[in-house]
Amino acid sequence: MKLKSNVAVSDSGFVFNAATGDSYSINPIGQFIFNLIKNGATEEEVIKHILKKYSVDRPTAEKDLYDFKKILESYKLIDTTNE
Amino acid sequence: MSNPRYTIGVSGLNAIDSPGPGLAVIKALRDAESFDVRIIGLAYESMEPGLYMHDLVDKSYLVPYPSAGQDVLLKRLQYIHSVEKPNMLVPNFDAELFNYIKLQKTLEKDLGIKTFLPSEKQFNERHKSNLYAFGLKHGIKVPAVRMANTMIEATNMASQLGYPVVVKGKFYDARIASTPEQVMQYFSKISAQWGTPVLIQEFISGHEVNVCGIGNGKGETIGAVPMKKLYVTEKGKAWSGVTLADEKLLEICKNLVESTSWRGPFELEFMKTKNDEYYLLEINPRFPAWCYLSVGAGQNQVEALVKLAMGEDIKPFDNYEVGKMFIRYSNDMIVNLEEFESISTLGEL
Known part of the structure; x- marks a missing residue:
C-alpha cells in the first residue's frame, strides 16, 4: 500500500490529488493512517499502530482498515499494483 | 534601463456569465515584468463590462462585427491606428480570428501592428467538424463524430454511434442525448440557432x-x-x-x-x-x-x-x-450615463 506520488495531505487532514484536482477531508484517525502509509508502513504495521493507539480489537481494526483502503483505492489515492 | 512601453489592443471585454478572455489577458499584460502597457479595448457592444473598467482599459473603441468582413474591420483598425498607434493586437474571439488571420500581414506591413496568431491552415x-481527421493525422484520440444535415440523418447517426451521444452546434452548444427523441429535440434547437450541419458525437x-x-x-x-x-x-x-x-x-x-x-x-x-x-x-x-x-x-x-x-x-x-x-466572481459596477452615451454614439470611450 503506497500513496500515489501526486497525493499530498496537510496537517489539518486536507488531502489533495494533484493529478486529478480532487480534494478530500479526512478525520483524525484517517489522517493517522494516511501519515503511516505516507511514511512507508505496511498494512501489518498500520494495524499494530492502530491497536496501540486506539482501544479496538484486531478483527475490527483489520476490517476498518480494509474498508478505508478500498475507499482510497476507489479515489485513486493509493497504488496497490505491487501487492 | 526602463521597460519598453507597448500599446496593445485587446478584444473579448465581455466579462459576463460566459466570459470572453479579454480581461484576463489584460490583467496578465499589466502583470508583465518586461514591458509596460497602454491598453486599447476593442468591443462589439456598448454593454461589454471591460469598456468601463478604467483601471484595466485605458481607451476603448467599438469595432464592426466579424460578419461585416475584413475590409470594414481594416478601415476601423486604420482609424484606431491613426489615433493610438498600437504596437500589437490580441484578438480573443473565435469568430473574429479568421478576419485577423487574413489581415495579419497587412496590419504588420502597412500599419506596423503585430499579432501572433495561428496560420489559416x-x-x-x-474546426469541430474537422477535428476527427485532425486527431487521426496527429495521433490523438478524438471521439467519433458525424455531420447531420437533417433530423433523420441525426437519429441514424446516433444509432450507429450508440447512445448516449453528444449533439453539438458547429460553433457552440452541446447536449447529451440518450434517446432518439432527445436527438431530434436538440437537433431542432441547435440547428435553429447555429445552422447545419449539427455534429453527432460519440459520448466519452x-x-x-x-x-x-x-x-x-x-x-x-x-x-x-x-x-x-x-x-x-x-x-x-x-x-x-x-x-x-x-x-x-x-x-x-x-x-x-x-x-x-x-x-x-x-x-x-x-x-x-x-x-x-x-x-x-x-x-x-x-x-x-x-x-x-x-x-x-x-x-x-x-x-x-x-x-x-x-x-x-x-x-x-x-x-x-x-x-x-x-x-471567478460577479460584480456590479456603477457607470455614469455619459460614458454609456460616449461609447454608444461615438463608438469610443
Whole structure:
C-alpha cells in the first residue's frame, strides 16, 4: 500500500490529488493512517499502530482498515499494483 | 534601463456569465515584468463590462462585427491606428480570428501592428467538424463524430454511434442525448440557432481537463498549464478551477504543438476517462477566459506572446505551481450615463 506520488495531505487532514484536482477531508484517525502509509508502513504495521493507539480489537481494526483502503483505492489515492 | 512601453489592443471585454478572455489577458499584460502597457479595448457592444473598467482599459473603441468582413474591420483598425498607434493586437474571439488571420500581414506591413496568431491552415484544421481527421493525422484520440444535415440523418447517426451521444452546434452548444427523441429535440434547437450541419458525437465518459498554452510556431511549446474545472456554470463555463500535475497530458500537448507547429495561444479541451485515456474534444485557437490562472501558477503566457510577436527569442517555461486555484466572481459596477452615451454614439470611450 503506497500513496500515489501526486497525493499530498496537510496537517489539518486536507488531502489533495494533484493529478486529478480532487480534494478530500479526512478525520483524525484517517489522517493517522494516511501519515503511516505516507511514511512507508505496511498494512501489518498500520494495524499494530492502530491497536496501540486506539482501544479496538484486531478483527475490527483489520476490517476498518480494509474498508478505508478500498475507499482510497476507489479515489485513486493509493497504488496497490505491487501487492 | 526602463521597460519598453507597448500599446496593445485587446478584444473579448465581455466579462459576463460566459466570459470572453479579454480581461484576463489584460490583467496578465499589466502583470508583465518586461514591458509596460497602454491598453486599447476593442468591443462589439456598448454593454461589454471591460469598456468601463478604467483601471484595466485605458481607451476603448467599438469595432464592426466579424460578419461585416475584413475590409470594414481594416478601415476601423486604420482609424484606431491613426489615433493610438498600437504596437500589437490580441484578438480573443473565435469568430473574429479568421478576419485577423487574413489581415495579419497587412496590419504588420502597412500599419506596423503585430499579432501572433495561428496560420489559416491550423485554424481551419482544428474546426469541430474537422477535428476527427485532425486527431487521426496527429495521433490523438478524438471521439467519433458525424455531420447531420437533417433530423433523420441525426437519429441514424446516433444509432450507429450508440447512445448516449453528444449533439453539438458547429460553433457552440452541446447536449447529451440518450434517446432518439432527445436527438431530434436538440437537433431542432441547435440547428435553429447555429445552422447545419449539427455534429453527432460519440459520448466519452470521464472528467474534463483543459490546457492553456502557447506555441512558438516552430514546434516548441513555450508554456502549458493543465487545469480541472472544479465548479461549472449552467453554460458549462468554469467558475472555479485548479492547476494539475499531469505529465501525460502535457506530453500529449507538447506532441500536438510539435506536430502542428502551432503558432500562438491555445486552449485544449480533453475528456480523461477512468482508464486514464485522453480524448481531445476541442482546440480553441486563443487564450481561454481562465488564462490568468497560468499567471498565478507562474507562467505569464500573455507576456510571452507579446515577446514572441516582438521578435524576441524566448525560452519555454519549465514549471508551474500545482494546486493553484482560481475562483471567478460577479460584480456590479456603477457607470455614469455619459460614458454609456460616449461609447454608444461615438463608438469610443
